[in-house]
Amino acid sequence: MMIHEKFNKNNDITVFNGDCYELLKILPDSYCDLIIASPPYCMGKAYEDINDDIDTFKNQQSIIFNDLYRVLKEGGSICWQIGYHINHSEVIPLDYYVYQIFREGCKDLEIPLILRNRIIWTFGHGLNSSQRFSGRHETILWFTKGKSYDFNLDCVRIPQKYPGKRSYKGVNKGKLSGNPLGKNPSDVWDIPNVKANHVEKTLHPCQFPITLPRRLIRALTQEKGVILDPFMGVGSTGVASILENRRFIGAEIIEEYYQIAKSRIQESIDGNIRIRDDKPVNKPDVRTSVAKLPEEFKKVREGVKHEKKI
Numbered sequence: 121m122m123i124h125e126k127f128n129k130n131n132d133i134t135v136f137n138g139d140c141y142e143l144l145k146i147l148p149d150s151y152c153d154l155i156i157a158s159p160p161y162c163m164g165k166a167y168e169d170i171n172d173d174i175d176t177f178k179n180q181q182s183i184i185f186n187d188l189y190r191v192l193k194e195g196g197s198i199c200w201q202i203g204y205h206i207n208h209s210e211v212i213p214l215d216y217y218v219y220q221i222f223r224e225g226c227k228d229l230e231i232p233l234i235l236r237n238r239i240i241w242t243f244g245h246g247l248n249s250s251q252r253f254s255g256r257h258e259t260i261l262w263f264t265k266g267k268s269y270d271f272n273l274d275c276v277r278i279p280q281k282y283p284g285k286r287s288y289k290g291v292n293k294g295k296l297s298g299n300p301l302g303k304n305p306s307d308v309w310d311i312p313n314v315k316a317n318h319v320e321k322t323l324h325p326c327q328f329p330i331t332l333p334r335r336l337i338r339a340l341t342q343e344k345g346v347i348l349d350p351f352m353g354v355g356s357t358g359v360a361s362i363l364e365n366r367r368f369i370g371a372e373i374i375e376e377y378y379q380i381a382k383s384r385i386q387e388s389i390d391g392n393i394r395i396r397d398d399k400p401v402n403k404p405d406v407r408t409s410v411a412k413l414p415e416e417f418k419k420v421r422e423g424v425k426h427e428k429k430i
């Protein structure tokens with residue numbers, strides 16, 4: 121795999137140092153299988169203009185929408201990761217605006233964007249507030265373009281707390297009640313955010329933990345699918361794409377972040393990237409028999425290709 125700086129439809133990886141609106145304009149229609157991004161929240165981060173406000177945010181989302189929609193394949197997905205805009209202590213949920221803008225943007229189109237999940241990403245660290253409860257979650261809006269779409273649940277199942285649980289009534293009484301491959305990770309994801317001691321930490325103030333885009337990529341695309349991150353920062357979605365054998369296109373406007381993105385993507389091609397694996401949220405208490413993995417489940421798991429759970 122090679123990293124290219126100019127887009128060509130046969131590239132495996134294209135990273136662009138510049139404005140994503142320019143990159144989007146040259147991408148062909150229906151080219152991408154999945155778009156993942158965390159856009160700027162317009163509240164004074166190091167990479168934002170000091171005068172940006174909630175109206176800037178809304179404008180940016182409206183401007184970008186048509187091209188996002190155009191470059192996405194029918195059956196593809198958009199995952200927009202957003203948090204809150206804080207204005208003089210007032211908390212404004214950004215996904216509220218994104219939902220309206222995206223739905224409004226396709227209201228007259230034949231193939232609508234349909235919201236499939238509003239995923240709560242919860243994490244343990246952040247600012248400690250004294251005037252309200254400390255914020256420990258953000259959201260991911262997952263839309264599909266059209267009614268049918270890829271969803272590879274078995275690739276992202278997570279361990280059950282009690283895999284040995286059995287049905288206690290009905291026709292399945294006495295039989296194991298869970299799925300042998302693990303449980304659906306649900307729409308609440310407990311994934312550590314990238315703070316000072318995290319192995320993935322770079323100088324970017326708001327990078328994704330790699331496991332977050334990685335779970336989306338595994339669940340929503342097939343190998344060799346094309347992933348786009350128009351606000352790629354230090355390239356976490358790019359790294360996740362390479363680790364999952366997908367193709368990647370990203371844009372980053374700030375040269376310093378762009379250079380870090382390029383080196384991290386190169387490290388993932390070379391197999392040297394340091395990542396923090398997703399730890400199971402539930403640590404089974406193996407002192408109880410119901411928390412032990414049943415032999416029947418072990419056999420099924422051995423026969424399944426996708427062994428690397430995230």
Ligand SMILES: C[S@@+](CC[C@H](N)C(=O)[O-])C[C@H]1O[C@@H](n2cnc3c(N)ncnc32)[C@H](O)[C@@H]1O
Nearest residue numbers: 139140167327328351352353354355356372373
């Ligand atoms: C929230 S951060 C995304 C971080 C990224 N998810 C990561 O893991 O590193 C948003 C990024 O978008 C970049 N950005 C802002 N406006 C942009 C634009 N018009 N085109 C490309 N990148 C832009 C910012 O410099 C910032 O790095």
